Amino acid sequence: MSDDHVYMTLAEGHEDDTRWAYGTGFEDPLHGVDTTVPDGVDAAELAALCVALGDDALVSAQRLAEWTTRAPELEEEVALANIGLDLLGQARLLYSRAGQADGTERGEDAYAYFRDPDDFRNVTLAELPGGDFAFSMARLLVLSSWRLAHFQGLTASSDPVLAAIAAKGVKELTYHRQYAAEWVIRLGDGTEESHRRMRAGLRQVTAYLGELFDAYEARDEVLAVLRQIADVAGLALPEMTPGDEGPGRQGRHTDHLAPLLTELQSVARAHPEATW
Amino acid sequence: MVTVLGDARRARHIAEQVPDPELPMLTLADLGVLRGVEVGDDGTVVASLTPTYSGCPAMAEMRAGVAARLRDAGFARVEVRTVLDPPWTTDWITLEGQRKLAEHGIAPPGPAPRRASGPVPLTLSPTQRRVECPRCGSADTEESSRFGATSCKALWRCRACREPFEYVKEI
Numbered sequence: 001m002s003d004d005h006v007y008m009t010l011a012e013g014h015e016d017d018t019r020w021a022y023g024t025g026f027e028d029p030l031h032g033v034d035t036t037v038p039d040g041v042d043a044a045e046l047a048a049l050c051v052a053l054g055d056d057a058l059v060s061a062q063r064l065a066e067w068t069t070r071a072p073e074l075e076e077e078v079a080l081a082n083i084g085l086d087l088l089g090q091a092r093l094l095y096s097r098a099g100q101a102d103g104t105e106r107g108e109d110a111y112a113y114f115r116d117p118d119d120f121r122n123v124t125l126a127e128l129p130g131g132d133f134a135f136s137m138a139r140l141l142v143l144s145s146w147r148l149a150h151f152q153g154l155t156a157s158s159d160p161v162l163a164a165i166a167a168k169g170v171k172e173l174t175y176h177r178q179y180a181a182e183w184v185i186r187l188g189d190g191t192e193e194s195h196r197r198m199r200a201g202l203r204q205v206t207a208y209l210g211e212l213f214d215a216y217e218a219r220d221e222v223l224a225v226l227r228q229i230a231d232v233a234g235l236a237l238p239e240m241t242p243g244d245e246g247p248g249r250q251g252r253h254t255d256h257l258a259p260l261l262t263e264l265q266s267v268a269r270a271h272p273e274a275t276w
Numbered sequence: 277m278v279t280v281l282g283d284a285r286r287a288r289h290i291a292e293q294v295p296d297p298e299l300p301m302l303t304l305a306d307l308g309v310l311r312g313v314e315v316g317d318d319g320t321v322v323a324s325l326t327p328t329y330s331g332c333p334a335m336a337e338m339r340a341g342v343a344a345r346l347r348d349a350g351f352a353r354v355e356v357r358t359v360l361d362p363p364w365t366t367d368w369i370t371l372e373g374q375r376k377l378a379e380h381g382i383a384p385p386g387p388a389p390r391r392a393s394g395p396v397p398l399t400l401s402p403t404q405r406r407v408e409c410p411r412c413g414s415a416d417t418e419e420s421s422r423f424g425a426t427s428c429k430a431l432w433r434c435r436a437c438r439e440p441f442e443y444v445k446e447i
Contacts, residue, residue, distance in 0.1 A: 029327075029335070029358065030358060030360075031339075031356075031357060031358050032324070032355070032356070032357020032358050032359070033357070033358055033359070033360060075420065075421035075423075075431070078421065078423050078424065078425070079421060079422065079423035082423040082424075082427055083423070085329075085331040085333070085427060086329060086330055086331045086427065087331070088331050089327075089329060089330030089331025089332065090330045090331070092330075092331070093330060093360075148396055149395065152393075152394075152395065152396060155393075160361065161360070163361075164360035164361040164363065165330070165360065167360075167361070167362075167363045168327070168329075168330050168360065168363040168364075169330060170396065171363065171365070171447045172329060172330060172447075174396050175422065175445075175447070177398060178398070178399075178422070179422060179423070181398060181400065182400075185400070221395050225398050228398060228400070229398075229400070232400055
């Protein structure tokens, strides 16, 4: 590769050549996109929706990244990291859109790093600790099925930017759901122990379905997918019970969100002006 | 006017030849992510790129690469814009791009899935996709992981020559 390799060009304009990574100071991922909020679209509502969907994605991505170096096999680590990366990308686009719509012109970092737990609007299912692999697959299945249904609906959004973000996300989420579905079947239809754990994981997750459907009604579609998988995997679907925890969409979270955000935000908050 | 048209053609050619950071055997034109190159009356070049995946970390490098190449070619004012609509699919990879992928041991994608509106169906039957081994040409291949070293690739292996290979998955 010649000395004008594209990675070299990134370092131009930075006087400190001791940088060890490319991390913050990203360009706006929506740079050059027509960001006008169309007439008839409630800008505050649009911003709130983008923040909520961005928070679901950011918090999920962080939980998925925690599997790196801990997953059963290298291939699964790679898969979970890839899925997390897709979600992180969706979060970046959604936060950028939120900052345009709410008129603050805040960038993505302001949303990800400089808000407190009470300001986050993710559903609480996303923030629960990783648990075992079966629980993580049950959660990924439910969250990706629900998000896929939601994004499919949003491809018809009257905001063209959100519609475009959703259209791209639908393709990615289809892969995420497929991955989770195959693992739920493999574990449900596997050994006695894997079956027991998969059932326990599904039971834990279904307690939070009510909160998801309060935020976006996709009950029929998500339950149809769950039933389809449960049939193949020989799993009985647990009864749906309302969760005990408050709704994350109102900013009421479990005790698990604050430590997650503390870790996620620690470097940015320790060095608020830093770019590297 | 003639100069502006000439400049536009030259600028487009330069932007088209920028290599993709993660699949460097492909140019941005081969990958199908370059949506347009225009030169304004004031000489500003506006190049439009579309991301492959929402989280594709190569977007920043692509933008930087296009801007740097154009500036090196004497275009003083360059702007690289993002275009999200319509979303990129693997169908945007040109035939030339597909040929180069195979030449470098990466199986090119088949046609991207076409979906009707409404709920996206979940297919649980085994993949019917026929992927030929880019090394020996055998169709006796199997998927080992749907996710690979970059967002756009899956891991496969060939049962005939026993070699693993990467495959640009349809999206």
